[in-house]
Amino acid sequence: MALLEIKDLHKSFKETEVLSGVSLSIERGEVMSIQGPSGSGKTTLLRCMNFLEKSDAGTMIFDGEEYELAGIGKAQIARIRRRTGFVFQNYNLFANKTALDNVALGLYSARRIPKKEAREKAMEQLKHVGMEGFAASYPAQLSGGQQQRVAIARALACEPELIYFDEPTSALDPDLTAEVLEVMRRLAGEGMTMIVVTHETAFAKEVSTKAIYMEKGKIKETKGEKL
């Protein structure tokens, strides 16, 4: 059974239709890459899947539970979000929190884990992405690549079943891109389910078990579909 299935997702911004009937599915342990030209709807698709944008129509089946995307309620959104992670193009680390607290905050505030325990878990995740030496640094003191690694640790800390990556290396120079891709490669190797919007064609080919190519709000091509 697929971990996540999207059926016929539609999304318009005012008059402009950005997604016109997108369907996809991903199994546990799979890595799906989404590629396509700018403006083809990749990022919007990802944001709709994590409810940062409200979809106009479509169905989501997450771990066997079916949801109507247009009418989904706050509690249902919160329940699904607790099982997924999201990594942004521009990191979006909490500017007023240290690297350690960026990772720990979701644990001690949203999941009510005691602060000390949350910070211990956060430290483990920082080690996982090789950022344990920067635990006390604020985002403004870190390079882009370092910030993105902390952002990945933040997503991992909540023990998600699926992580969305929205062009995680687009804001980085080649050296910094390499360090972030290295972390993602390792995650893929460990069996993390990932949906990655990316322009890194080589990386997409190397790690993804399924590749989607989008154009004008539609999926034009799917490769590696297990039929």
Next chain:
Amino acid sequence: MTGQAVWELVTGSFPKILEYGLKVTLPLAVIAFILSTLIAVGVAMLQYAKVPVAGPLCRFYIWIIRGTPLLVQLMVSFYGLPLLGIHIHPFIVAVAVFSINEGAYSAETMRAAMEAVPAGQLEAGYCVGMSYMQNMHHIILPQAFRTAFPSLFNALISMVKDTSLASAITVVEMFTRTKQIAGQSYNYLPLYLEVALIYLLFCTVLSFVQRGGEKLLGSYGVRK
């Protein structure tokens, strides 16, 4: 009056004037400032969240308060409250009016500071499972408060001087006390210069407090 006599008048009155500064002016300003900041945060949050009914009501409050003079607000409250059967000490009336007045201005400062926090911060908060209120508490308000702090402190410094308007509703604060002493000696200018210096002294101390506060709040690693 000889120079000697003026000097004696000034030094003799200094403790009497300062006493009312420390006993009335500063408490009035500080209490009203704290209350006004609480009002500001509440009003800014209602507007930021675009709460129906309450949001527009906040706009109405800000419109009324910003559109009328503080002195008039003091007078209307002083003469109006007894008509409603409310008899309270003029000092309390002054605290209430200053809080409500400054609250309207600071609410706009807070709202602007909240809106200046990038939308991505809120989105990231949602994505790690935080609720709207948890986002407010841990992310939006701390960042907004840091941005707004210098402007809010501006308001406090401004209020220390505006408290002299409370004399209009019979509150004996530092300025009124100075007037009384000046009236007894028929020598106004030296005493008004003296009280001006004491206001300046208060505001200088507050400026240092502001600098200390900014250090305490930190800059989250952003180099200044």
